[in-house]
Amino acid sequence: MSLLQDKDREQVQQLFAGLSKPVKLVMFTQEFECELCKETRELVEEVASLAELVTAEVHNFALDKEKAEEYGVDKIPAVVVVGEKDHGIRFFGIPSGYEFSTLLEDIVNVSAQESGLSERTGAFLAGLKDPLHIQVFVTPT
Amino acid sequence: MALESDLVKADVVESMEFPHLAVKYHVQGVPRTIVNETIHFEGALPEARLVAELGKKLSE
Numbered sequence: 001m002s003l004l005q006d007k008d009r010e011q012v013q014q015l016f017a018g019l020s021k022p023v024k025l026v027m028f029t030q031e032f033e034c035e036l037c038k039e040t041r042e043l044v045e046e047v048a049s050l051a052e053l054v055t056a057e058v059h060n061f062a063l064d065k066e067k068a069e070e071y072g073v074d075k076i077p078a079v080v081v082v083g084e085k086d087h088g089i090r091f092f093g094i095p096s097g098y099e100f101s102t103l104l105e106d107i108v109n110v111s112a113q114e115s116g117l118s119e120r121t122g123a124f125l126a127g128l129k130d131p132l133h134i135q136v137f138v139t140p141t
Numbered sequence: 142m143a144l145e146s147d148l149v150k151a152d153v154v155e156s157m158e159f160p161h162l163a164v165k166y167h168v169q170g171v172p173r174t175i176v177n178e179t180i181h182f183e184g185a186l187p188e189a190r191l192v193a194e195l196g197k198k199l200s201e
Contacts (some may be wrong), residue, residue, distance in 0.1 A: 036158060072150065074162045075159060086144040093155020102153060106144075115144040117188060124192045125146040132195075134142065135175045137156040137168045 003043050007051060015104060019111040023054050026080040028061045028073050040077035040094040047103070054107060079103070083110035104123050118119035 004012065027044045029037040041058055048056035060065050061076045071080045072090070078090040081103070087110065095103040109115055117125075145152035156163040156171060166175050174182040174191070180198050182191070 008165045056196060075162075076175055077158075083144075088147075088150030089163045090151070091155075092160035093153075095153065095155075096158075099153055099155070099188045109144055113144075116144065117142065118146055121142065121188055121192045122145060125148065125149065127145060128148045130148065130199075131177075132142070132146075132151075133177050135154055135166070137154050137163065137166065137171050137175070139157055140155060140169045 003039065003046055010048075012047065012064060012104060013050050015092050015108060016054060019051055019053045019108065021053065021083060021113065022081040023107050023111045024059045025054065025107075025111055026059065026067075026071060028059050028064070028068055028071075028076045028078040028080075030061050031063075033075075036094045037077040040079065043094065043096075043100075044079055047107075053111065080102045081110050082105045083113060094140065099138055099140075 012043060025044045025048055028040055029041050033041070039076070044056045044058070050055045061068055061073070061078075068074070068078075071078075071086060073080065075092055077092070079095060080086060081089040081091075089106055089110065091103060093101065143149045155160060156168045156173075166173065166181070169180075170183060172183075172185065174186055176182075176195060176198075180195070182194065
């Protein structure tokens with residue numbers, strides 16, 4: 001069953017046509033999947049199917065505890081957008097509605113290794129001494 | 142920002158799926174952005190404002 005409509009799939013394919021480097025969508029779910037875990041996994045697998053450079057890697061949260069810890073995943077469903085390395089970009093819960101475009105944008109940015117941020121922001125980030133953990137709480141739209 | 146800096150981790154959290162976190166961080170309206178557990182912002186947050194506010198709050 002396809003979660004995306006045909007025209008959405010086409011739009012995503014077009015967006016992904018410009019990708020240069022591989023991106024992995026590392027997903028954590030569990031064996032007896034909660035409704036949203038299952039849908040998130042299907043969505044992730046569907047997105048990964050739309051471009052050669054995007055791959056889905058699905059892990060079992062309970063069995064792959066070490067991997068979950070490695071990626072800092074403590075709740076599921078979780079999707080980590082990984083490029084050449086783990087940049088600390090994670091989605092908890094199903095990335096639907098507005099968050100879906102955020103996920104796609106993140107895939108494109110990670111692939112291009114370009115954040116699209118301003119110089120001022122870059123300077124701020126360069127001056128950071130301590131870790132910064134940003135959590136954005138959203139609801140499905 | 143997470144992409145630019147190794148020190149930054151960014152999570153998007155679907156608050157209805159994790160109600161205990163919504164309660165923990167007093168999420169009533171979204172979006173609500175929490176930085177390092179203690180600094181919070183309500184509503185849409187343009188990049189420049191986030192940077193300016195964090196610059197101030199982190200140096201306090």
